[in-house]
Amino acid sequence: MDLFFNDLANLFNLTNILCILLGTVVGMVFGALPGLGTVIAVALLLPVTFTLPPLAGILMLLATYQAGEYGGSISAILLGVPGTPQAAATVIDGHPMAVNESPGKALSFSLLSSSIGGIFGGLVLIFISIPLAKFALNFGSPEYFLLGVIGLMAVGLLSGTDKVKSSISVLLGLMAGTVGVDTLTGVNRATFNQPELMDGINLVAFLVGMFAISELFLMISKGLNTSYSGDGRSLKTGLSAKEVKGIAKPTLIGSLIGAGTGILPGIGGGASCWFAYAVVSKTSKTPEAFGKGCAEGIAAPESSNNASAGGALVPFLALGIPGSAAIAIIMGAFIMHGIQPGPNVFTAERDLVYGIFYGFILTTVAMYLVGRLLTPAFSRVLVVPNSFLVAIVFVLCLIGIYASKSAFFDLWLALGIGVVFYILKRLNYSVSSVIIAYVLAPIIEENFRRSLTLSNGDYGVFFSSIYSIALVLMIVAALGGSIFADIKKRRTTTG
Amino acid sequence: MTWRTMNSIMSIALIMGAIGYALNLNHSASQTIFFASSGVGPTYFPNVLAALVVILSLVTLVKNLRDKSKENCAVILTPNAGYILATFALVVAFLLSWQFFGFFYLNAFVLLTVLMTLYRIEFGLKNSLIVGLITSVSTTGFLYVLFGQVLALSL
Numbered sequence: 029m030d031l032f033f034n035d036l037a038n039l040f041n042l043t044n045i046l047c048i049l050l051g052t053v054v055g056m057v058f059g060a061l062p063g064l065g066t067v068i069a070v071a072l073l074l075p076v077t078f079t080l081p082p083l084a085g086i087l088m089l090l091a092t093y094q095a096g097e098y099g100g101s102i103s104a105i106l107l108g109v110p111g112t113p114q115a116a117a118t119v120i121d122g123h124p125m126a127v128n129e130s131p132g133k134a135l136s137f138s139l140l141s142s143s144i145g146g147i148f149g150g151l152v153l154i155f156i157s158i159p160l161a162k163f164a165l166n167f168g169s170p171e172y173f174l175l176g177v178i179g180l181m182a183v184g185l186l187s188g189t190d191k192v193k194s195s196i197s198v199l200l201g202l203m204a205g206t207v208g209v210d211t212l213t214g215v216n217r218a219t220f221n222q223p224e225l226m227d228g229i230n231l232v233a234f235l236v237g238m239f240a241i242s243e244l245f246l247m248i249s250k251g252l253n254t255s256y257s258g259d260g261r262s263l264k265t266g267l268s269a270k271e272v273k274g275i276a277k278p279t280l281i282g283s284l285i286g287a288g289t290g291i292l293p294g295i296g297g298g299a300s301c302w303f304a305y306a307v308v309s310k311t312s313k314t315p316e317a318f319g320k321g322c323a324e325g326i327a328a329p330e331s332s333n334n335a336s337a338g339g340a341l342v343p344f345l346a347l348g349i350p351g352s353a354a355i356a357i358i359m360g361a362f363i364m365h366g367i368q369p370g371p372n373v374f375t376a377e378r379d380l381v382y383g384i385f386y387g388f389i390l391t392t393v394a395m396y397l398v399g400r401l402l403t404p405a406f407s408r409v410l411v412v413p414n415s416f417l418v419a420i421v422f423v424l425c426l427i428g429i430y431a432s433k434s435a436f437f438d439l440w441l442a443l444g445i446g447v448v449f450y451i452l453k454r455l456n457y458s459v460s461s462v463i464i465a466y467v468l469a470p471i472i473e474e475n476f477r478r479s480l481t482l483s484n485g486d487y488g489v490f491f492s493s494i495y496s497i498a499l500v501l502m503i504v505a506a507l508g509g510s511i512f513a514d515i516k517k518r519r520t521t522t523g
Numbered sequence: 524m525t526w527r528t529m530n531s532i533m534s535i536a537l538i539m540g541a542i543g544y545a546l547n548l549n550h551s552a553s554q555t556i557f558f559a560s561s562g563v564g565p566t567y568f569p570n571v572l573a574a575l576v577v578i579l580s581l582v583t584l585v586k587n588l589r590d591k592s593k594e595n596c597a598v599i600l601t602p603n604a605g606y607i608l609a610t611f612a613l614v615v616a617f618l619l620s621w622q623f624f625g626f627f628y629l630n631a632f633v634l635l636t637v638l639m640t641l642y643r644i645e646f647g648l649k650n651s652l653i654v655g656l657i658t659s660v661s662t663t664g665f666l667y668v669l670f671g672q673v674l675a676l677s678l
Contacts, residue, residue: 196579199579206569213565218544248607249602415642422638423634423666426617427678439618443614455526473568477567
């Protein structure tokens with residue numbers, strides 16, 4: 029009990045609270061703005077974490093992630109344009125309810141179910157990650173290598189429609205992760221005689237170039253002066269007890285689905301919200317109401333995408349495997365502070381881990397309070413056209429990159445990466461796969477080489493324990509399943 | 524340019540990039556004497572990655588060349604392509620000016636003004652210039668207070 033109060037005392041200090049509030053506001057604004065989204069917000073705030081204690085910095089990014097999930101629903105409900113891919117399913121019922129009934133009510137349903145989903149995800153994080161981490165203590169280098177491969181496969185196979193291009197994306201991320209001085213031998217690798225690359229590619233430059241700069245070019249393509257018209261009616265509408273009761277079941281189903289899919293790397297909130305919507309619409313007593321402004325149709329996807337945020341932290345903290353692009357960026361904050369996520373972090377950084385557990389719940393509470401107070405203000409941000417946003421966010425990107433290392437080389441690198449990834453995105457290559465592979469590259473390579481060094485080059489080391497055999501079987505099953513699904517799909521299209 | 528051509532160019536660029544990466548990797552690593560009892564030295568894993576990129580890019584290239592569908596042979600449409608190129612050129616000019624002359628906030632003000640004026644040119648030069656100037660002054664002022672004073676960041 030003393031430890032619990034000690035953890036709470038560590039959590040409730042002014043820096044942590046201010047960082048959570050800042051992250052919540054930034055996440056909600058960026059989530060609400062169509063085109064920007066949660067990942068860009070997390071990437072832009074990453075350099076700020078340099079100057080902060082690890083817990084405060086990580087909680088700020090988690091608050092951004094959580095609030096961005098809800099923020100996406102603001103534009104989905106008010107404009108019919110999802111601010112993030114995770115809010116796409118919310119449009120179906122959220123926008124009709126805003127048009128036909130009350131925008132304030134639709135937003136209240138979204139905020140309440142998002143908050144419940146977030147707390148559910150936080151509880152899943154607390155109760156599942158500790159036993160999973162304890163179990164993972166049985167793993168050695170071969171198992172960690174295989175786990176990394178599973179993480180990459182899940183992302184590569186699930187994140188894009190073209191599996192070959194997704195696989196190339198994974199390999200590009202791994203290659204980028206190997207640039208710099210090799211930690212085991214001190215050999216320079218693919219640095220092209222650039223001293224700035226000896227420490228590897230600057231994470232902030234890589235992330236901002238890949239996610240933000242490329243996205244800004246895409247935003248220019250989509251139109252610079254499109255004016256969205258906000259709904260002038262009241263956005264502050266409360267819910268009655270009967271209305272809250274009415275969304276209890278879909279919120280619970282959405283939370284369960286979100287947390288479950290969040291734990292599986294590569295699936296994330298984007299798919300889970302559709303899955304939750306489909307399940308709830310099929311099990312509802314009034315399926316005919318879906319698509320016409322049904323509260324259940326808002327509650328299910330919204331609770332699901334926030335619960336998936338907590339679920340996605342489970343494999344990340346317990347195994348060191350990030351399941352989504354946003355979590356990969358948060359992993360970057362860990363790395364920048366010299367902390368390696370995985371089972372050992374529970375003993376080596378106990379205060380940090382428990383701070384994250386309880387802090388994650390706190391980020392949800394902050395999201396609810398800020399959402400209640402400031403949603404009308406955020407909705408006004410939606411009418412800002414891209415002509416202002418692109419220019420301002422471009423300058424913010426450049427400041428963020430420069431702030432990380434004060435190196436002009438990184439600015440040029442980020443600009444180049446932005447251009448290349450603008451083209452790659454248009455050609456259907458998976459950007460999420462690149463970043464997840466990039467942060468996993470050192471873990472995969474180090475454990476691969478350590479395994480082979482310990483076994484004197486014998487590849488049998490990857491089949492030497494019951495755990496590694498189980499992991500190999502999982503890889504084979506995933507590959508087999510993917511090939512089978514492809515063949516089935518091809519037969520359906522040709523038949 | 525069609526999607527087919529663009530895809531082919533990208534596949535070839537990826538193949539060349541992977542080969543360049545492998546050449547540079549092996550050249551720099553060969554200058555250091557190292558020993559790995561397992562046979563897995565510092566270049567082993569990256570070389571495997573480069574080889575796989577070459578193989579998969581070749582697969583994509585062949586697949587793409589064989590795909591003569593309507594969608595793949597369609598011309599790539601990039602709305603506002605001129606604005607994208609102009610943005611890129613302006614950011615390059617901004618970076619050069621900042622790198623060689625300093626004065627971040629002055630450069631940022633000029634970049635913001637020019638970009639916003641350019642992006643809003645459809646509303647008329649005078650209107651977009653005035654709106655651009657007002658927005659740039661307030662944005663640059665905000666950036667100066669936040670990064671220059673509060674966070675004491677040297678830009």
